[in-house]
Amino acid sequence: MVEEAPIRLLVAASGTGGHLFPAIALAEKLPEYDIQWLGVPNRLETQLVPQQYQLHTIAVEGFQQGFGISSLPILGKLLSSVLKVRRILKQGKFQGVFTTGGYIAGPAVIAARSLGIPVVFHESNALPGKVTRFFGPWCHAVAIGFEAAAQYLPRAKSIYVGTPVRSQFLDDNHHASLDLPIPDGVPLIIVFGGSQGAVAVNKLVRTAAPAWFDTGAYVVHLTGENDPEAESLKHPQYIALPFYNNMAALLRRANLAISRSGAGSLTELAVCGTPAILIPYPFAAEDHQTYNAKVFTQAGAALAFKQSELTPEILQTQVLNLLNSPTELAKMGEKAKAIAIPDSADKLAQLVREVVER
Known part of the structure; x- marks a missing residue:
């Protein structure tokens, strides 16, 4: 045969x-x-x-x-x-x-x-x-x-x-392998700009972050490889990396993400149930990242801001408000998860x- x-x-x-x-x-x-x-x-x-x-x-x-x-x-x-x-x-x-x-x-x-x-x-x-x-x-x-x-x-x-997402996002045990020096129980903010990084977002975050540290929050900042100022902020609660392989574990551990709104990033946020502040890339073809972000804001899973209108002060305040509202963060996370397939x-x-x- x-x-x-x-x-x-x-x-x-x-x-x-x-x-x-x-x-x-x-x-x-x-x-x-x-x-x-x-x-x-x-x-x-x-x-x-x-x-x-x-x-x-x-x-x-x-x-x-x-x-x-x-x-x-x-x-x-x-x-x-x-x-x-x-x-x-x-x-x-x-x-x-x-x-x-x-x-x-x-x-x-x-x-x-x-x-x-x-x-x-x-x-x-x-x-x-x-x-x-x-x-x-x-x-x-x-x-x-x-x-x-x-x-x-x-x-x-x-x-x-x-x-579809990478298989690591579908393995619930992946959170056990997070190998970064982040204490249990502290608020964690993750910042990432997709596979290309996001220099404009990086600048906003570095200016706003000191007020977040004062609340006890840690920040893991994935800067991408094209940011000449990637090493400019030093703080014991701040971890800057060009990229990190185990994104699933990081997103599951995070209390809040600050992100671009590329479809891949949003899918990963949804699967992990991570609430987010979204800053659509303003030069994306036909402004498609704004359309993506709208799906999440209409569902109540995220807040979104135009890059041109977002100042470090606004970002700083929005993050502090969310960190002070764990019930609101939990609701946003549940709504994010409801979007996921x-x-x-x-x-x-x-x-x-x-x-x-x-």
């Missing part, structure tokens, strides 16, 4: 943790599949993916200024990328494509559809990106991270599954199986 070859899936996910982590979480839920990866040179996937999956790379860029003479080289790269992805799909005999959007989705979707290969698209933001809105109707299914996204995809087959990766994996195998 001849054993059937595993189904081959090409995952096109590139750039930031917000695109990569959901794709990795999905891939881990499809152990019976032969999965390979499509990325871009010199992006985060070149560090995260090769130890688990074969990585193919293409040179593709986004059309930041619309079409014109200056975009001809980008268009040339796009056409070249489509042809390269077609070759990868044909030579590898792939039976499906999964993408989390961004620049890489265009060549992946065009190449797959030109070969009659089914595509599942995952969009994690409440306001779908231009690439999702354009290519969504070409795909067999568009899985969405927030229910609010469906209204912007009227011609696509959208299915609400939430956004902990089995999102399972739902997304099942959708991929239904589309690819039918």
